[in-house]
Amino acid sequence: MTVSSTNPADKQQGLVARGLREAFFAGLISLGMFSLYIGLKTDQNMRNELVLVTRWGLLATLVILAMIGRFLMIVVVQPRLAARKSAKATAAHGQAEVPGFVARNLTAIAVVALLLFPPVIVSLFGMQGSLKWIDNFGIQILIYVMLAWGLNIVVGLAGLLDLGYVAFYAVGAYSYALLSTYFGLSFWVLLPMAGILAAFWGVILGFPVLRLRGDYLAVVTLAFGEIIRLVLINWVEVTKGTFGVSGIAKASVFGIWSFDVSAPNNFAKAFDLPMSSAYYKIFLFYVILALCAVTAYVSIRLRSMPIGRAWEALREDEIACRSLGINTVTTKLTAFATGAMFGGFAGAFFGARQGFVSPESFVFLESAVILAIVVLGGMGSLVGIAIAAVVMVGGTELLRELTFLKAIFGPDFTPELYRMLIFGLAMVTVMVLKPRGFVGSRQPTAFLHERKAVSGSFTKEGHG
Amino acid sequence: MTQPLLQVENAETYYGNIRALSGVDIEVQKGEIVCLIGANGAGKSTLMMTICGAQPARSGRILFEGNDITRMPTHLIARLRIAQSPEGRRIFQRMTVTENLQMGASLDNQAHFKEDVEKMFTLFPRLKERQHQRAGTLSGGEQQMLSIARALMARPKLLLLDEPSLGLAPLIIKQIFEAIRVLNKETALTVFLVEQNAFAALKLSHRGYVMVNGKVTMSGPSKELLANPEIRAAYLEGGHH
Numbered sequence: 141m142t143v144s145s146t147n148p149a150d151k152q153q154g155l156v157a158r159g160l161r162e163a164f165f166a167g168l169i170s171l172g173m174f175s176l177y178i179g180l181k182t183d184q185n186m187r188n189e190l191v192l193v194t195r196w197g198l199l200a201t202l203v204i205l206a207m208i209g210r211f212l213m214i215v216v217v218q219p220r221l222a223a224r225k226s227a228k229a230t231a232a233h234g235q236a237e238v239p240g241f242v243a244r245n246l247t248a249i250a251v252v253a254l255l256l257f258p259p260v261i262v263s264l265f266g267m268q269g270s271l272k273w274i275d276n277f278g279i280q281i282l283i284y285v286m287l288a289w290g291l292n293i294v295v296g297l298a299g300l301l302d303l304g305y306v307a308f309y310a311v312g313a314y315s316y317a318l319l320s321t322y323f324g325l326s327f328w329v330l331l332p333m334a335g336i337l338a339a340f341w342g343v344i345l346g347f348p349v350l351r352l353r354g355d356y357l358a359v360v361t362l363a364f365g366e367i368i369r370l371v372l373i374n375w376v377e378v379t380k381g382t383f384g385v386s387g388i389a390k391a392s393v394f395g396i397w398s399f400d401v402s403a404p405n406n407f408a409k410a411f412d413l414p415m416s417s418a419y420y421k422i423f424l425f426y427v428i429l430a431l432c433a434v435t436a437y438v439s440i441r442l443r444s445m446p447i448g449r450a451w452e453a454l455r456e457d458e459i460a461c462r463s464l465g466i467n468t469v470t471t472k473l474t475a476f477a478t479g480a481m482f483g484g485f486a487g488a489f490f491g492a493r494q495g496f497v498s499p500e501s502f503v504f505l506e507s508a509v510i511l512a513i514v515v516l517g518g519m520g521s522l523v524g525i526a527i528a529a530v531v532m533v534g535g536t537e538l539l540r541e542l543t544f545l546k547a548i549f550g551p552d553f554t555p556e557l558y559r560m561l562i563f564g565l566a567m568v569t570v571m572v573l574k575p576r577g578f579v580g581s582r583q584p585t586a587f588l589h590e591r592k593a594v595s596g597s598f599t600k601e602g603h604g
Numbered sequence: 605m606t607q608p609l610l611q612v613e614n615a616e617t618y619y620g621n622i623r624a625l626s627g628v629d630i631e632v633q634k635g636e637i638v639c640l641i642g643a644n645g646a647g648k649s650t651l652m653m654t655i656c657g658a659q660p661a662r663s664g665r666i667l668f669e670g671n672d673i674t675r676m677p678t679h680l681i682a683r684l685r686i687a688q689s690p691e692g693r694r695i696f697q698r699m700t701v702t703e704n705l706q707m708g709a710s711l712d713n714q715a716h717f718k719e720d721v722e723k724m725f726t727l728f729p730r731l732k733e734r735q736h737q738r739a740g741t742l743s744g745g746e747q748q749m750l751s752i753a754r755a756l757m758a759r760p761k762l763l764l765l766d767e768p769s770l771g772l773a774p775l776i777i778k779q780i781f782e783a784i785r786v787l788n789k790e791t792a793l794t795v796f797l798v799e800q801n802a803f804a805a806l807k808l809s810h811r812g813y814v815m816v817n818g819k820v821t822m823s824g825p826s827k828e829l830l831a832n833p834e835i836r837a838a839y840l841e842g843g844h845h
């Protein structure tokens with residue numbers, strides 16, 4: 141037996157047989173599970189009676205899909221993963237691999253690509269056609285990148301699990317919405333103010349949870365997020381409750397040009413351009429890009445400063461931190477405040493972009509999505525988080541584009557409704573393949589002499 | 605007699621209603637290595653935590669250089685330059701060796717960082733070889749060395765060590781204890797050492813205390829304790845290293 145298994149052709153055959161067997165079982169299990177859920181459906185007929193509708197075709201499709209998936213998993217995916225793992229194990233003992241050109245200049249390439257994104261899109265799709273790409277994809281993804289980078293300071297660096305991050309996003313958005321509506325202050329005055337107010341609320345949240353860690357902390361932050369949302373709903377005189385605040389002023393180009401159609405210094409009028417809402421979106425794209433750049437810069441700088449190092453040490457061992465003279469109270473509070481501040485900035489931007497805010501935008505699901513992006517990206521890694529945001533937010537936006545799916549699943553199939561399902565699937569997949577997220581390794585910040593290439597040993601678990 | 609660097613006066617520490625320390629008196633003079641030996645559960649780690657403010661005494665006093673630190677928060681006590689290698693080492697697993705040392709130096713504002721790191725590497729050459737490695741991937745002995753080195757980076761006046769020999773091979777224990785002896789001899793570093801490994805601890809230290817059930821039952825020069833038949837019977841016989 142052992143002799144035959146060394147023959148590659150035999151091995152392949154055995155694998156296929158195993159794949160077929162497993163696929164058969166997967167089919168049986170999914171048949172058992174789906175018969176009632178999918179095969180049968182209750183409906184009302186013309187006389188308002190409950191009738192059973194059978195959907196055997198759909199059931200068959202799903203069972204076959206499950207079987208194919210299991211087969212491919214056994215025959216293709218698993219051997220490939222195993223091969224990669226063993227290749228990595230042998231490589232880990234060799235010298236650290238030299239990163240390629242793209243990897244070395246990743247930041248520069250990304251910045252240039254992002255700067256060129258609006259002009260390229262406009263030239264490809266025209267002014268009006270560019271709106272969708274710049275707004276739905278570009279701005280939307282960058283908002284999540286910024287939120288996730290902000291949350292990363294709290295969760296990724298300081299290790300404080302925060303499930304209510306969206307509260308600070310809400311504080312920022314409502315700060316801008318209310319202060320601009322009631323006092324007529326401009327975006328550029330309110331942007332820092334929104335950040336400061338959110339940071340203030342970060343400290344307020346920080347105080348009661350100082351002694352909590354892990355799951356307890358998560359529960360309290362979750363409650364905090366809900367409290368903020370409920371206040372926004374119920375404080376009707378100020379926030380207009382569930383109706384939300386509408387007609388929020390647009391941001392201007394530092395007060396020089398405005399994007400209000402009626403304003404004398406309208407951007408399009410000033411340059412004798414045809415009227416279009418695309419200019420505002422393009423402007424917003426660059427604003428959020430700049431905000432993201434600031435977030436990244438501050439995160440990177442802080443990490444190599446004493447406070448950033450204290451955050452990371454706090455994540456590792458709170459007791460050890462205290463015994464080294466670190467004030468864990470202020471360290472935690474600054475982490476909460478800094479993370480919240482970026483949430484506040486993003487919120488103010490969100491208000492200016494939408495022109496409308498309501499409590500509906502700040503539900504728990506948003507916190508979960510932002511946290512998912514941080515975890516998928518590999519806690520602490522800015523690049524990984526950006527990739528995760530592109531995949532998750534961009535991917536779910538793309539669903540709207542997949543009209544051909546209607547041809548398969550029928551005309552009333554709306555792919556957007558499956559957004560969360562696919563989000564979850566993607567998350568499980570990433571976590572199975574890369575348990576530490578897209579970029580699981582952590583870049584050290586302290587070097588004595590020369591900066592050594594980071595070898596695989598940083599990412600592997602210890603063997604004590 | 606000169607004023608002791610550290611004085612524990614009649615300290616009583618509780619976990620809820622359970623008394624873990626009852627009326628403990630201990631003195632450590634400048635430049636001394638003092639050890640506290642006792643069986644598992646005697647209250648040795650509790651005394652360490654009481655000194656550094658993590659589990660403050662309910663009654664009694666802790667004095668450092670004559671100042672009362674009994675109810676000071678831990679991080680402020682650390683800033684008086686009382687450094688410790690706590691029970692379980694508590695190194696920062698995901699950080700590199702160098703980063704761990706850097707955290708230890710955070711009180712010193714990094715002024716002597718490079719100089720002090722070089723000193724640590726001379727003291728524990730194994731750490732130098734592994735300076736870029738993630739601390740969690742070090743062996744137990746190396747982690748203990750790192751824990752001590754990290755404490756030393758703060759240029760402490762008093763070094764507290766909680767069971768540095770725990771779970772280590774005899775050869776490694778020897779290396780670590782030798783390093784402590786050298787430090788004490790060359791820089792007059794004051795060390796308060798808590799150990800279950802009574803033989804090694806008494807060999808290293810100048811004076812010793814014996815703790816049983818939260819009480820100090822015996823004390824004296826380590827040589828005398830080593831020769832004491834009672835101690836030999838309770839802690840040393842059969843447990844030679």
Ligand SMILES: Nc1ncnc2c1ncn2[C@@H]1O[C@H](COP(=O)(O)OP(=O)(O)O)[C@@H](O)[C@H]1O
Pocket residue numbers: 619622624642643644645646647648649650651
């Ligand atoms: N956190 C705690 N809560 C309750 N009891 C504790 C706690 N820590 C230690 N103890 C108890 O205090 C006594 C002394 O423990 P400890 O100081 O850890 O002993 P040692 O370090 O000498 O082995 C033991 O009886 C132990 O069970």
Ligand SMILES: [Mg+2]
Pocket residue numbers: 648649650691767
């Ligand atoms: Mg102990």
